[in-house]
Amino acid sequence: MNDQKNLLSIKNLTIHYKTGGNIVHAVDNLDLDLGHGETLGFVGETGAGKTTTALGIMGLIPNPPGKIINGQVFFKGEDLLKKKHKEMRSIRGKEIAMIFQDPMTSLDPVMNVGDQIAEMIRIHEQITKDKALEKAEVMLETVGIRKDRSKDYPHQFSGGMKQRVGIAIALACNPKLIIADEPTTALDVTIQAQVLELMKSLKEKYDTSMILITHDLGIVAEICDKVAIMYAGNVVEYSDKNSLYLNPLHPYTNGLFQSIPDIEKDVDKLNTIKGLAPDPTNLPKGCTFHPRCPKALPVCSEKKPDNVMVEPNHYVKCFLYN
Amino acid sequence: MEENLLEVKNLKKYFKTKKGLLYAVDDLNFTIKKGETLGLVGESGCGKSTAGRAILRLHEPTSGHVIYEGKDITKYNSSELKNIRKKMQIVFQDPYSSLNPRLSVSEIIAEPLYVNKIYKSKIENENRIREVMDIVGLEERLINSYPHELDGGRRQRIGIARAISLQPEFIVMDEPVSALDVCIQAQILNLMNELQEKFGLTYLFISHNLSVVKHVSDRIAVMYLGRIVELAESDKIFKKPLHPYTQALLSAIPIPKVNISREKIILEGDVPSPINPPPGCRFYGRCRFRQNECKKEIPELREIDENHFVACRLL
Ligand SMILES: Nc1ncnc2c1ncn2[C@@H]1O[C@H](COP(=O)(O)OP(=O)(O)OP(=O)(O)O)[C@@H](O)[C@H]1O
Ligand SMILES: Nc1ncnc2c1ncn2[C@@H]1O[C@H](COP(=O)(O)OP(=O)(O)OP(=O)(O)O)[C@@H](O)[C@H]1O
Ligand SMILES: [Mg+2]
Ligand SMILES: [Mg+2]
Numbered sequence: 217m218n219d220q221k222n223l224l225s226i227k228n229l230t231i232h233y234k235t236g237g238n239i240v241h242a243v244d245n246l247d248l249d250l251g252h253g254e255t256l257g258f259v260g261e262t263g264a265g266k267t268t269t270a271l272g273i274m275g276l277i278p279n280p281p282g283k284i285i286n287g288q289v290f291f292k293g294e295d296l297l298k299k300k301h302k303e304m305r306s307i308r309g310k311e312i313a314m315i316f317q318d319p320m321t322s323l324d325p326v327m328n329v330g331d332q333i334a335e336m337i338r339i340h341e342q343i344t345k346d347k348a349l350e351k352a353e354v355m356l357e358t359v360g361i362r363k364d365r366s367k368d369y370p371h372q373f374s375g376g377m378k379q380r381v382g383i384a385i386a387l388a389c390n391p392k393l394i395i396a397d398e399p400t401t402a403l404d405v406t407i408q409a410q411v412l413e414l415m416k417s418l419k420e421k422y423d424t425s426m427i428l429i430t431h432d433l434g435i436v437a438e439i440c441d442k443v444a445i446m447y448a449g450n451v452v453e454y455s456d457k458n459s460l461y462l463n464p465l466h467p468y469t470n471g472l473f474q475s476i477p478d479i480e481k482d483v484d485k486l487n488t489i490k491g492l493a494p495d496p497t498n499l500p501k502g503c504t505f506h507p508r509c510p511k512a513l514p515v516c517s518e519k520k521p522d523n524v525m526v527e528p529n530h531y532v533k534c535f536l537y538n
Numbered sequence: 539m540e541e542n543l544l545e546v547k548n549l550k551k552y553f554k555t556k557k558g559l560l561y562a563v564d565d566l567n568f569t570i571k572k573g574e575t576l577g578l579v580g581e582s583g584c585g586k587s588t589a590g591r592a593i594l595r596l597h598e599p600t601s602g603h604v605i606y607e608g609k610d611i612t613k614y615n616s617s618e619l620k621n622i623r624k625k626m627q628i629v630f631q632d633p634y635s636s637l638n639p640r641l642s643v644s645e646i647i648a649e650p651l652y653v654n655k656i657y658k659s660k661i662e663n664e665n666r667i668r669e670v671m672d673i674v675g676l677e678e679r680l681i682n683s684y685p686h687e688l689d690g691g692r693r694q695r696i697g698i699a700r701a702i703s704l705q706p707e708f709i710v711m712d713e714p715v716s717a718l719d720v721c722i723q724a725q726i727l728n729l730m731n732e733l734q735e736k737f738g739l740t741y742l743f744i745s746h747n748l749s750v751v752k753h754v755s756d757r758i759a760v761m762y763l764g765r766i767v768e769l770a771e772s773d774k775i776f777k778k779p780l781h782p783y784t785q786a787l788l789s790a791i792p793i794p795k796v797n798i799s800r801e802k803i804i805l806e807g808d809v810p811s812p813i814n815p816p817p818g819c820r821f822y823g824r825c826r827f828r829q830n831e832c833k834k835e836i837p838e839l840r841e842i843d844e845n846h847f848v849a850c851r852l853l
Contacts, residue, residue, distance in 0.1 A: 262690075262719045374808045375582070404581040404746060406805045409790035413804055431720060434792025461796040475724035476794055477753035479776060484731065486724040486753070492689060 222290075223393060223425050224250040224273070229287035231265070231272050234280060238497040242268040244449035244504075246287070247523070250393070250442070255419065255426040257436030257457070259472070260446030261493050266429045269446075270395045273427075274314055275304040291393070310340040313386035317398040319378035322385065323370045329381045330356070330366025333388050340389045355384040359414060376407035383415065390422055397429045412439055433476060437461060442529075445469050448494050448504040454523075455530040465532040467509045503535070511536060543708060543740050544570040544593070549602035551585075551592045558814040562588040564764035566602070567839065570708075575734070575741040577755030577772070579748060579787070581809055585764045586744045587631065590710040593742070594626050595619060606708075624654055627701040631713040633693035637685040644681045647671065647699045654704060666703065674699045674729060691722035695729070702733060708740045715750060727754060748791050752776060760784045763812055763820040766839055770846040780848045783821045819851070827852055 231243035243265045250256050258266050271277050273289055275296060289296040291312065296304065308314075316322045324332055333352035334345065341348070353363035359380040361373075370378055379399060386394055396415070400408040416439050419426055428440060436443055436457070443460045445453040445468065453466040464470050474487035491508040494500055500507050506516035513535055521533045551563040563585045570576045578586050591597040593604050595611065603610050611622055627650075630636035637646055644667050657663045668678060674695045685693050694714060701709055711730065715723040727750065733739055745751045751758060751772075758775045760768040760783065768781040779785045786803040793800070805824045818833035819825070825832070829852065837849045 261721060376808055404809075405748065405790040405792075406581065406786055407808065408792075409802060409804055412792075413802075432792060433720075433794035437794050437796055438792050458796050461794070472720060473794065475720050477724075477727070477749045479749045479752050479791065479793070483753075485728055488724045488728065489721045492691070 221251065222249045223252045223254075223292065224248070224427075225290040226269075226273070227288045227290070229269065229272060229289065230285040231268050231277060231282060232285050233268075233282045235497075240496045241449050241499055242282075242496060243272060244499070246446075246449065246451055248444055248451055248454070250425055250427065253423050253425055254442055255428060255440045257440035257443045258427055258429045258446060259431060259433065259436060259443060261431065263493055263496065264446040265449040265496075266446055267397055270314065270397055270427065270429060273395065274308055274312060275299070275301075276308075306340070309336055309391070310389045311391055312393045312395065313389070313391040315379075315382050315386045315394065315396040315399045317401055319375070319382045319402070320370065322382050323378060325370055328367045328369055329361075329373075329384075332381075333366075333385050336385050336388045352384075352388070355388050356381070358387070358418065359384045360410070374407075376403050376411060379403060379411055380414065383411070383418075387418060387422070387424075390424075392425060394419075394424055394426045395429070396426060398431075399428070400435065401430070401432075408435075415439070433472065445472070448496065448499055450504065450533070452505065452534070453530075453532045455527075455532075459527055459530045463527070463530075465526055465530070465537060466505075466534050467511050467536070468505050471508075471510075503533070541572045542569045543572045543574075543607065544742075545603075545605040546593060547603040547605065549589070549592055549604065550600045551588050551597055552600045555813060560813045561764045561815055562812060563592055563599075566766055568759055568766065568769060570740055570742060572707075573734075573738050573740055574756045575743050575754050577751035577758040578742060578744045578761060579746060579751050579758060580761030581746065583809060583812065584761045585812070586746075586761060587712050589761070590628065590712050590742060590744055594623070594628055594710060596628070620654070624650075624704045625707045626710075627704065627706040627708070628710040628712060629694075629697045629701045629714050632717050633690050633697055634717065637693060637696060639685055642682050642684055643671075643676070643688075643696055646685070646696055647703055650700060650704050656704065670699045670703050673702065673733070689722070690718050691725060694718065694722075694726055698726075698729065698733070702737070705737070706739070708742075711741055711743045713745050714743075716745065716747065723750070730754065748788065760787065763809065763815060765820060765836070765849065766847075767821065767849045768847065769839065770843075774843075774846055778846075780842060780846065780853060781821075781850050782825050782827055782852075786824075786826075819849075 226248040229243055229246045233240040233242055260266055330349055330352045333355050334348035337348045337351055353366050356363050356366055400411050440457050443455055443457050444451045447468050453469050464473055471489035489508055494504055502517045502519055503521050506512045515535050521535050523531050523533050524537050525531050526537050546566050546568050549566040553560040553562055580586055592599045603612050647667050651663055676695050715726050743754050755772050757771050759766050762783050768784045779788050786805050789803045807824050810823055819837055822828050822832050832851055837851045839847045839849045842848045842853050
């Protein structure tokens, strides 16, 4: 089980939320691998369970209402789900860091940004406050913010700059793995390009692995090596980026690609995936996508499809390929 | 398609703030033809929503004119304005906060009908509500539901149903799909297209998503800090962007394809403050080609190529 080839290896992860007598199947028997230095794009519709998976890895599922029901999360060969709270606290930030969608969730509004970065460094390193502040200023410059702004508070920065401060905090301790949850959704395209460029270069410099959560297949094409397509709590397709973009297999993946307007082609009507994402408290039997699938077979409503390798490093869960 | 439905002339909207005058919309000029979709793009805070609202006089313009079917509506009194609003509607950015949570679906859609006393009987009202719900693809069973019970796509359909209930001619679509997932976004864009064909609607379509704007617009106006920097037919803007800002904006769109090579223009710095902006070109601080003369005065929008307008001194 001790899969050292991968930095992160998730097996059968199942996470539920209890709400008003119902059980939300947020993450449903999920498997996922991430190699050293790799960037994985984690893509899916709203409610697919992307953030829940990330919080599961970080040991931050709010309990109640959330609970990890089953599974293992191997990080450097050790199961994080077996770690004590205290051990997890020292792993978070130092080994695994998270960048949140809304930069304000990770920033403290009443502390200046230099102090915030320094504090993060001091949790994990035994150094003086002055040394930590010096390091914090270096981090700010790394993300393209002048160090003379380190005494400024979050509200004095624009959205893009706040997001860069969030990145500086995440990178402060040189983590092995960064989980970025839609880090650029709140940003404009030109600022987004700045932030993505920055993340790409920092990742190369420090050889960090990254999970990038997004529903923008354009961003994935630009900075990821691998892609996992998530639907209703499960990874339905997992592949090298090129193989997925050149030859998408799962009908859901195809539907996603077809619903994006193509700037190089003019069409009157966009293709859409019919219907809505399933009710997570009452997932369909068999393949969870079958009620919306244009290619559904009789078997799809009865059995769950296995994960099959169609090409090297390209896996899909769909009866069309069984 | 030749007749102008709407003409915006020297439209300005300034806000007084503690730090000084905020130039949200600063001298906009454009026309929209009947049946056309004009896309309005630009970064957050550049004044797109303010422009949309000032055109409908939901914000009172600081100065300038909005000519609708040949008449200057900035001069209208409140009863004239109420009449013209039947023809000019708006769909708001955020389907989560723009609908009154205490009203049911039918009440939200019916509100403009009541306010304008369109129908005499309750039955007629009911019928119209059902009719527009059907047009926008809302299931009849949802008639007594409340917004919080519905997903984002259905909420945005309510916003559209409400906007079309009075059979308007012109609709400002203020980022109607920005809060939605790609799948639901595609459904709503198709719906807007169908409605436009069916009822001959004219749209001002505001968005910061350039692929979406390209998909829906006949012409596109690019805004930067309160001003239009480039205006041309969609294809022209995408094939041959002339303003340095438009060029950077287009090069930054992430394209969902592999094995394409593209040069990205990464801009320096952040969007500057719209409060008391310095004289000269607003894009000066981030422009790759800036020259000293650009600091002196604001470049006017000029026709550089046929129907292709650009505000840049360097052309
Ligand atoms: N604290 C919670 N209590 C109850 N249900 C929750 C909670 N957090 C998430 N859920 C539910 O779990 C499911 C997965 O949610 P999650 O936030 O992981 O999705 P996501 O893929 O990150 O979506 P998005 O793209 O909208 O961020 C959803 O049905 C959601 O409503
Ligand atoms: N009521 C107001 N009072 C003061 N300033 C305002 C007001 N409304 C908008 N502004 C300011 O005017 C400028 C333009 O805002 P506007 O909402 O029009 O931008 P936008 O282009 O629609 O941005 P977004 O893409 O974020 O919706 C911003 O600087 C904003 O802060
Ligand atoms: Mg999420
Ligand atoms: Mg706006």
